[in-house]
Amino acid sequence: MDITILGIESSCDDTSAAVLRNTTLLSNVIASQAVHQKYGGVIPELASRAHQQNIIPVVDTALKEAGITIDKVDAIAFTRGPGLLGSLLVGVSFAKGLSIANNIPLVEVNHLQGHILSHFVDMPDKELPHPSFPFLCLLVSGGHTQIVRVDSPSKMEIIGTTIDDAAGEAFDKCAKVMGLPYPGGPIIDRLAKEGDSKAFKFAKPHVEGEFDYSFSGLKTSFLYTLRDAVKENPNFIEENKADLCASLQHTIVDILLNKLIKASKATGIKDIAIAGGVSANSGLRNGILEAGKRRGWRTFLPELKFTTDNAAMIAVAGYYRYMAGELSSLDVSPVARIQDL
Numbered sequence: 001m002d003i004t005i006l007g008i009e010s011s012c013d014d015t016s017a018a019v020l021r022n023t024t025l026l027s028n029v030i031a032s033q034a035v036h037q038k039y040g041g042v043i044p045e046l047a048s049r050a051h052q053q054n055i056i057p058v059v060d061t062a063l064k065e066a067g068i069t070i071d072k073v074d075a076i077a078f079t080r081g082p083g084l085l086g087s088l089l090v091g092v093s094f095a096k097g098l099s100i101a102n103n104i105p106l107v108e109v110n111h112l113q114g115h116i117l118s119h120f121v122d123m124p125d126k127e128l129p130h131p132s133f134p135f136l137c138l139l140v141s142g143g144h145t146q147i148v149r150v151d152s153p154s155k156m157e158i159i160g161t162t163i164d165d166a167a168g169e170a171f172d173k174c175a176k177v178m179g180l181p182y183p184g185g186p187i188i189d190r191l192a193k194e195g196d197s198k199a200f201k202f203a204k205p206h207v208e209g210e211f212d213y214s215f216s217g218l219k220t221s222f223l224y225t226l227r228d229a230v231k232e233n234p235n236f237i238e239e240n241k242a243d244l245c246a247s248l249q250h251t252i253v254d255i256l257l258n259k260l261i262k263a264s265k266a267t268g269i270k271d272i273a274i275a276g277g278v279s280a281n282s283g284l285r286n287g288i289l290e291a292g293k294r295r296g297w298r299t300f301l302p303e304l305k306f307t308t309d310n311a312a313m314i315a316v317a318g319y320y321r322y323m324a325g326e327l328s329s330l331d332v333s334p335v336a337r338i339q340d341l
């Protein structure tokens with residue numbers, strides 16, 4: 001029997017709704033919030049308010065684009081966390097209201113599991129490649145950097161994590177230092193294409209945990225390099241922007257790959273996926289492909305539209321939970337941190 005899932009995502013600054021028939025995508029609507037750009041980062045209060053404005057039209061459009069009405073939906077999957085509490089509250093409350101009004105079961109989804117399971121979404125006209133279990137997923141977003149061992153859609157173990165900043169944060173904070181707008185990751189990616197990745201050297205971390213990451217040292221080293229150079233030449237950043245971006249990106253990708261390669265060696269797992277906002281980065285995508293070729297990996301790069309926050313990944317994670325009978329009750333409430341999930 002076919003199962004229709006409505007997914008709702010509101011954990012950060014994108015309001016998204018998607019409809020899946022089993023694992024096939026029927027619609028995926030995303031309203032991005034431009035309001036944060038002028039502040040150089042996401043302002044939680046403004047994000048909650050924008051979700052409140054966007055959520056009804058976004059869900060409505062997702063249902064219409066899928067060519068269905070709400071009574072055809074078998075379950076409503078929503079992001080319970082981690083994320084900004086005020087943002088999550090909008091999605092969770094909306095999902096509950098829709099559930100009560102239409103007598104449709106609710107399924108809570110962990111946002112990070114959603115990113116990982118985005119590799120199992122299919123398109124109506126083509127089946128996308130899926131990793132086999134167990135696989136390793138490098139999850140790299142604005143808030144998280146983890147190596148996850150994935151044994152099934154419900155059994156996942158974080159085997160490595162960042163002890164300070166996330167990879168996306170490193171991109172965004174260094175971009176801010178260069179005077180680039182938020183989010184800086186995609187801009188650095190674009191500028192890096194015209195630069196020399198060997199032009200500058202930045203500090204690489206020595207982290208105790210075998211598969212753990214750290215990015216705060218790199219951020220500081222980047223900041224000091226720029227500060228000293230600007231004292232000598234006030235136009236330094238402008239004159240060296242592309243080289244700075246290329247060198248920074250190269251360093252971040254190197255740090256990410258180094259521990260991932262270790263994790264693959266230690267576990268013997270050679271199906272390797274990446275997920276999360278930073279998995280859109282062209283340097284990381286090329287780096288993984290290259291590293292994989294030399295090591296006999298099967299590498300899985302998500303379609304670009306599934307890298308940053310979207311509800312398709314929430315719906316597919318919800319599909320697996322629904323099939324396993326894992327429904328949520330109406331007293332479910334959002335959680336900001338992963339430890340609480």
Ligand code: KG4
Nearest residue numbers: 141142143168183185277278280281308309
């Ligand atoms: O997964 P995501 O949309 O939201 C979180 O759950 O955090 O990730 C957002 C992050 C931001 O830090 C953004 O700068 C980064 O992903 N990002 C990129 C690229 N596209 C998005 N970083 C580097 N290169 C990109 N092409």
Ligand code: ZN
Nearest residue numbers: 115141277309
């Ligand atoms: Zn995310």
